[in-house]
Amino acid sequence: MSNICVLGTGYVGLVTGTCFADMGNNVTCVDIIEEKIAKLKQGILPIYEPGLEEMVERNVHAGRLHFTTSYEEGLDNAEFIFIAVPTPTGANQGAADMRYVETAARMIAQELDHYAIVINKSTVPVGSGDVVSRVIRNNLKRPEVNFAVVSNPEFLREGEALSDFQHPDRVVLGSSDPEAAQSVARLYLPLRAPILVTDIYTAEMIKYASNAFLATKISFINEIAQICERLGADVKEVAEGMGHDKRIGRAFLDAGLGYGGSCFPKDVRALAHMADEAGLHPQMLHAVMDINHDQRRLVINKLTNILGTLRGCVIGVLGLAFKANTDDMRESASIDIIRWVTAQGATVRVYDPVATETGRVALEREGINLDMVEFCQTSYDVATGADALVISTAWNEFKSLNMLQVRAAMRRPVLIDGRNIYEATEMNRYGFIYRGIGRGTGPAPTILPPGDTTSILGEAQLLSLEESK
């Protein structure tokens, strides 16, 4: 059993602390936000993560998991101090904002009165391990105290964070102090995962390169989706066919509205920024970001191609969170979609199984006029009177809707499936005008002159739309 302190109770900190406690360690989680700690002490979690609440409760009850706002209390006897504070995109062209990491390092320096290993879990620019060492060293209240710094990037997916922690594909540890790295490795031994020990710069880079590669896979398949759509191929089957090749793999080849969330957007931006700063031209990373941005606009193009002007239309949006099984709204595609359709004069009806509150806050923060947005209780409420439905998050409950009921509730039967959860043939049978992402239906059309909408929408469908107005 080890004494562990975790600084920051966001997704990463809370999951890391709770999982280490569940492995039998004595863990204290520290956060400077008093309200957050007060709620955690009552068993109220600041985030939605399946299984986490029960695990927190179990470990608090067993006396292994503690919450405090006091660094002094958190660091007392701690052998391992994990820094898991946010590193959002800063004001400087995509660079990660290191403010919180540096503050955490300064606080450690003030309180540390015994040898401890400081482990950086926050995603930090390559070279930040040195910054953390320097900040602690320069601010140590008791200069005789020794410490080591280890980089230990996290690879947790929201919604799957507990199982990702408990069954990692690998654990990466970077340090210039091999003994410290070995001590941290021992913490992870019960997980029986491959443990890779590198220098600190390499460990930090592994995190960025991994996320950038996964983001690249997504943008790649989204580009293929656009080509599929034009040429009449079906990107879902293309991904399936590619994925069987072990060198490629099926994961992260789901075409859709692109990536969002707390990591991919900021990490790709930060890596591109680091490369730019180093005098390089990270062309691929810039293309990945451009494709991701354009992908969201596709929804608007598809809507206007079918509905014409959006002014006065009611657009139903199914899903607010950036992906299923989370209430996280960070960089969610739904924000851009709602911003753009309301800017064009449409009103929005929206429903998300868990992200209504976080969604409301995020939309307001983004300056979206909430008078144009109605938050509904069910998907069927969203469909009521809508001119089009947009599926923006692949929640399971959206996959098994009674589509006859949905269709009957709508003013016009337009379904834009931003996550490719339905099949065109089936939706057409229900009477929907269905558009997925990259789901060409049949052989390549002959190229028609620009402006000829029949290339996008069959004439019969256009007519039935006109009639239903």
Ligand code: UDX
């Ligand atoms: C990611 C990484 O997976 C994790 O290792 C890292 O440490 C944190 O960032 P997360 O942000 O929770 O995790 O979500 P993830 O499941 O990776 O999805 C990221 C985004 O990509 C989501 O918006 C998702 O909808 C999108 N995505 C994912 C696709 O568009 N297509 C895919 O095939 C996969």
